[in-house]
Amino acid sequence: MTPNPPWQEAVGELKSRLARSRKLTVVTGAGISAASGVPTFRGEGGLWRQYRATDLATPEAFRQDPQLVWEFYAWRRELVSQCHPNPAHLAVAAWSRRQPEFTCITQNVDGLHEAAGTRNVVRFHGSLWEMQCAEACRDAPSSWEDRREPLPEMPPRCPYCRGLLRPGVVWFGEAIPSAALQAAQQAVLCDLMVVIGTASQVYPAASLVDAAATHGAYTVEINAETTPATSRVNLALTGPAEQILADL
Numbered sequence: 001m002t003p004n005p006p007w008q009e010a011v012g013e014l015k016s017r018l019a020r021s022r023k024l025t026v027v028t029g030a031g032i033s034a035a036s037g038v039p040t041f042r043g044e045g046g047l048w049r050q051y052r053a054t055d056l057a058t059p060e061a062f063r064q065d066p067q068l069v070w071e072f073y074a075w076r077r078e079l080v081s082q083c084h085p086n087p088a089h090l091a092v093a094a095w096s097r098r099q100p101e102f103t104c105i106t107q108n109v110d111g112l113h114e115a116a117g118t119r120n121v122v123r124f125h126g127s128l129w130e131m132q133c134a135e136a137c138r139d140a141p142s143s144w145e146d147r148r149e150p151l152p153e154m155p156p157r158c159p160y161c162r163g164l165l166r167p168g169v170v171w172f173g174e175a176i177p178s179a180a181l182q183a184a185q186q187a188v189l190c191d192l193m194v195v196i197g198t199a200s201q202v203y204p205a206a207s208l209v210d211a212a213a214t215h216g217a218y219t220v221e222i223n224a225e226t227t228p229a230t231s232r233v234n235l236a237l238t239g240p241a242e243q244i245l246a247d248l
């Protein structure tokens with residue numbers, strides 16, 4: 001008889017909370033996409049050449065070397081275009097169809113929640129599949145979807161002004177898009193928040209669980225390791241999200 005994984009007893013509690021919830025908000029990070037083959041930011045897979053993702057995901061890095069930053073994002077677009085939703089994404093998508101009120105606030109830019117059919121996804125940090133004119137030229141829309149793989153030229157250029165394009169993601173030091181922030185401010189007014197696969201070190205995303213708790217939500221963390229949020233939630237399930245959510 002294999003011993004029950006440590007999360008077994010907690011799964012029962014989460015199941016009953018899900019059954020009773022009237023408004024569920026899920027917050028996800030890179031860990032939910034790990035089983036799909038998408039490298040996380042801080043794990044060993046988070047290295048690209050000799051750089052850390054967090055060194056390249058900044059406006060300064062882009063200003064200094066747009067070619068290098070675009071090679072990083074082109075590498076991630078190509079890699080993610082081969083990745084598919086895993087059982088954790090599929091479980092969240094099922095919740096989005098079944099729960100009376102549901103929001104998925106994701107820090108991920110891979111688009112796998114949408115690919116899994118999840119309803120009401122808030123892209124808190126943008127998307128690899130969105131483009132913006134880096135000059136914010138007046139003829140270009142604020143952002144648009146561009147799934148061309150590979151990109152026709154490197155670095156890609158704005159079709160409206162021939163200036164540089166930039167990936168439609170939120171870099172460190174950049175503000176969260178106001179629409180996403182407003183959606184999140186509504187979504188934290190929930191009765192149950194489940195935080196999945198995030199090191200809870202990036203702000204303001206990492207403060208969403210505290211905002212939910214302040215408004216009376218029951219808070220749950222599902223993560224492969226303990227994080228600064230583990231001691232702040234009502235229920236922590238430590239293990240691989242794709243296994244834990246498959247058990248649910």
Ligand code: BV8
Binds near residue numbers: 125172198201202
């Ligand atoms: C901003 C898009 C201000 C790009 C990303 C306090 C308040 C406000 C801001 C700050 C603050 N303190 C510091 C800041 C600045 C900064 C910040 O938080 N820095 C950190 C490093 C301390 N925040 C910002 O800059 C934000 N903007 O504050 O603006 C402002 C306001 C007005 C006007 C101007 C400016 C913007 C942050 C957004 C950055 N962009 N992504 C891209 O992707 O290329 S962040 C990026 O890194 C991801 O989106 C993600 O959010 C983050 C990585 O975090 P995780 O998702 O948690 O991933 P990680 O690898 O770290 O962890 C994975 C976890 O999964 C691990 O715990 C692992 O154990 C677990 N795991 C692994 N496998 C599994 C698993 N779990 C379950 N199952 C598995 N199988």
